[in-house]
Amino acid sequence: MDVSQLERIDVTQLPHSLQLLIDCIGVEQAYRLTCLFGGCPKYIPKHPARTQLAKLIPAETLKALIKRFAGAALEIPKPDHFFRQLRNQQILAESDEGLSRTALAHKYGLSLRQIGNIRRLDA
Incomplete structure (x- = not known):
């Protein structure tokens, strides 16, 4: 990093x-x-x-x-705390670009619920 x-x-x-x-x-x-x-x-x-x-x-x-x-x-x-925060920022940016929850979940190896939680934290 x-x-x-x-x-x-x-x-x-x-x-x-x-x-x-x-x-x-x-x-x-x-x-x-x-x-x-x-x-x-x-x-x-x-x-x-x-x-x-x-x-x-x-x-x-x-x-x-x-x-x-x-x-x-x-x-x-x-160091996971640093990596997780940067990953979540990237997920939010890609979500804003229009990537679906399913595509994001697949890309990052997370569940749909986890992607939803990350997106909800930003709201």
Whole structure:
């Protein structure tokens, strides 16, 4: 996923834990953390030298995480939340272009009910 896609993310529609991460380190770095550690707890140490995170994320990102979450184990959400929101935006755009619920359900591997729910959320 590239940065232009991440700019389309509506942070208010993401889980609270992910909103906290985004508030601390931004959407791009939060997405990166979810890709690296999604679904797993990750301990944030009080000192950067005590973690392997220093090798995986930028120093300023680690510094911000330590400042806010030092000594805590963060449950890092899965990146699915980002993918789902972008998929739903695409479904809504294609629906506006005239694609039927059946065509959308087939294209995205979803049920007719799921497509209807996604379209209803936009109304």
